[in-house]
Amino acid sequence: MTxxxxxxxxERDFQHTxxxxxxxxxxxxxxxxxxxxxxxxxxQHAHSEIIGMQPEGNWITRAPSLRRKxxxxxxxxxxxxxxxxxxxxTETLGAAREDLTQKLLVGKQKYSSIFNYPTxxxxxVGVIGWLVDGAAICNQVPxxxxxxxxxxxxxxxxxxxxxxHQRQGYELLMTMMGxxxxxxxxxxxxxxxxxxxxxxxxxxxxxxxPNTEQSMRWRIKRHTNDELRQKFVDMTVPQAEKLGVxxxxxxxxxxxxxxxYDFGAPDWDEFWQVVKGNGPCNAQRVAHRNxxxxxxxxxxxxxxxxxxxxxxxxxxxxxxxxxxxxVA
Amino acid sequence: xSVKSSWPLWEVFVRGKRGLNHVHVGSLHAPDAEMALRxxxxxxxxxxxxxxxxxxxxxxxxxSSPDEKDPFFAPSGDKVYRHPTFYAIPEDVPHL
Amino acid sequence: xxxDNAYEALVEPGTTDEAHWAFGTGFADQMTGVDRxxxxxxxxxxxxxxxxxxxxxxxxxxxxxxxxxxxSPELEEDVALANIALDLLGQARLLxxxxxxxxxxxxxxxxxxxxPDEDALAYFRDERDFxxxxxxxxxxxxxxxxxxxxxxxxxxxxxxxxRLATSRDPVLAAVAAKGCKELAYHRDHAVQWTLRLGxxxxxxxxxxxxxxxxxxxxxxxxxxxxxxELRLAEQGxxxxxxxxRSEVDNVVDTVFGAAGLERPQLPELSPVAGxxxxxxxxxxxxxxxxxxxxxxxxxxxxAVW
Ligand SMILES: [Fe+2]
Ligand SMILES: [Fe+2]
Numbered sequence: 001m002t003x004x005x006x007x008x009x010x011e012r013d014f015q016h017t018x019x020x021x022x023x024x025x026x027x028x029x030x031x032x033x034x035x036x037x038x039x040x041x042x043x044q045h046a047h048s049e050i051i052g053m054q055p056e057g058n059w060i061t062r063a064p065s066l067r068r069k070x071x072x073x074x075x076x077x078x079x080x081x082x083x084x085x086x087x088x089x090t091e092t093l094g095a096a097r098e099d100l101t102q103k104l105l106v107g108k109q110k111y112s113s114i115f116n117y118p119t120x121x122x123x124x125v126g127v128i129g130w131l132v133d134g135a136a137i138c139n140q141v142p143x144x145x146x147x148x149x150x151x152x153x154x155x156x157x158x159x160x161x162x163x164x165h166q167r168q169g170y171e172l173l174m175t176m177m178g179x180x181x182x183x184x185x186x187x188x189x190x191x192x193x194x195x196x197x198x199x200x201x202x203x204x205x206x207x208x209x210p211n212t213e214q215s216m217r218w219r220i221k222r223h224t225n226d227e228l229r230q231k232f233v234d235m236t237v238p239q240a241e242k243l244g245v246x247x248x249x250x251x252x253x254x255x256x257x258x259x260x261y262d263f264g265a266p267d268w269d270e271f272w273q274v275v276k277g278n279g280p281c282n283a284q285r286v287a288h289r290n291x292x293x294x295x296x297x298x299x300x301x302x303x304x305x306x307x308x309x310x311x312x313x314x315x316x317x318x319x320x321x322x323x324x325x326x327v328a
Numbered sequence: 329x330s331v332k333s334s335w336p337l338w339e340v341f342v343r344g345k346r347g348l349n350h351v352h353v354g355s356l357h358a359p360d361a362e363m364a365l366r367x368x369x370x371x372x373x374x375x376x377x378x379x380x381x382x383x384x385x386x387x388x389x390x391x392s393s394p395d396e397k398d399p400f401f402a403p404s405g406d407k408v409y410r411h412p413t414f415y416a417i418p419e420d421v422p423h424l
Numbered sequence: 425x426x427x428d429n430a431y432e433a434l435v436e437p438g439t440t441d442e443a444h445w446a447f448g449t450g451f452a453d454q455m456t457g458v459d460r461x462x463x464x465x466x467x468x469x470x471x472x473x474x475x476x477x478x479x480x481x482x483x484x485x486x487x488x489x490x491x492x493x494x495x496s497p498e499l500e501e502d503v504a505l506a507n508i509a510l511d512l513l514g515q516a517r518l519l520x521x522x523x524x525x526x527x528x529x530x531x532x533x534x535x536x537x538x539x540p541d542e543d544a545l546a547y548f549r550d551e552r553d554f555x556x557x558x559x560x561x562x563x564x565x566x567x568x569x570x571x572x573x574x575x576x577x578x579x580x581x582x583x584x585x586x587r588l589a590t591s592r593d594p595v596l597a598a599v600a601a602k603g604c605k606e607l608a609y610h611r612d613h614a615v616q617w618t619l620r621l622g623x624x625x626x627x628x629x630x631x632x633x634x635x636x637x638x639x640x641x642x643x644x645x646x647x648x649x650x651x652x653e654l655r656l657a658e659q660g661x662x663x664x665x666x667x668x669r670s671e672v673d674n675v676v677d678t679v680f681g682a683a684g685l686e687r688p689q690l691p692e693l694s695p696v697a698g699x700x701x702x703x704x705x706x707x708x709x710x711x712x713x714x715x716x717x718x719x720x721x722x723x724x725x726x727a728v729w
Pocket of ligand 2: 079
């Protein structure tokens, strides 16, 4: 009865559900590879949100107006929230946050390489909102329809907040471009530094991305890296023109025949170097996370110990209430 | 890190506004129910007041299993009449 | 949301109000329609000075709390502490604006004309002109120091704001009424953690004890009134902080009892020739805090942000 035939049926039913654009839900049967791919992708996405708090968090205490400080703090806080929604999605696949965190801390799981670049001026806050959150939106809006239900639902909420992030970034840049010459130079400098890393956010070119095909069959991914990159460039060029900044690509021009912008290739050697851990901030970012995690261990242990005492009525508060005959 | 320092998982249900059911929105980690409620407020209803939240230990939830050829569950998937959307309701029917 | 319209959400109706994201809901609503007239018998200079005290406490503590972002013991706590910092920053902004509204001369001369009042006061005042108590400017410390300070500060400020909600200055009353809800949450957060650290493990108990010891000497300053506060309190505009002492002591002692902590027996941190934070005489840490907070705004005074 059991055996190959049954596995075939399960797999067929699964693919049928996916092909019908139905969602796969946590307790459904799913191929091991599907589960593995999802855990890897969602965890990497969650880690990116958490590590991504650092480069922008770098400017919270120095934000040059109280309004910008409030917006930035709210934004970085949102990123923590995004990480948490995504870890919650991995929990439904049987991957505990604690385990994934450990893998991040020891470098066994990656996060988006973009966050291994430094934020050097306040204009970087604006450019990250505009380009980095913008690229994230491009990547993530299709994920609102990804085949795994909890992931798709998390993405809907995240995309809503990301749109606020992008808008605040663009608005900051518009304001700065309307300011002093120094500010305009600051914005252009930030654009020059972040443009290519933003294009790399979509991953290696399709011919160097062997997993894409299977991910698309499972409808985890819905567009290829190159498709999304093109989409991002097409959307961003007019925004750059409106802003009055130059994108640092001499090959960038409108191609009427294709109906798209042509653009140059990012430095993929640099990309792979950063992926391998040799980017300007890789060590710093992971060390930061490790430090926060280690320094917080005694607090987490205290709370766990207290919860256990409470569950057994052994905490001081319960003892006090016993002694006084009081009721909480 | 010792096991002791990792907090249990809680499922979170939020009533977005009066008149609606609590709806499952996700999960979080917290050492105990009180902190879970507070964390849920911060995370899932951030900067938004006037909602009601439930937190439930994730391991206290028992679910039906669609995966194990479960007759209890599988048929409902192909019997559309069990889904509320199968019944087209004319626009002018009030309170339905 | 369709793929062809990745930016659809950017222009979705109802999402254009960023105040919700940055400052929490309800604050703007609370302030619209509030009478902004200064009570006729109030001295504008005194009222502005009082607003600055309350504003600077919130601004400086918010600045410190925001240092926890991406550094706290757990991600959920990053979110919680950022919420508290945002609430306090919101309170500071309203109070700074009120100070400049009633007494435009408090605006520092160094601030260029295009800089909004709240930023002129936050970024272009020198250390001596900051009126915050010295407790809030202390280094962020470990989690126990933060919780100890949050417990003392929010218990005190909540008691103060509950009385201030009936101030004869309508703006102060509105700010306080809204602030009470926030501060009640801050205090609750501090209480929950004081219980867990105080009654958790032996180690956390010791850390919590040390955290309390770090902030305790700054606590009497919270209850020491300045002549400005006394004058305004007599007119029903301000609250004499000495009046909230027993209430705050009560709250704190109850929490200590439940957490197994002792009230520290430590002397008050001495003022300098009778002057402390409310007089603009701070600790050495204040200079560094301001250097970090103000340097960018001051390096580009003509810039717009
Ligand atoms: Fe995000
Ligand atoms: Fe974002």
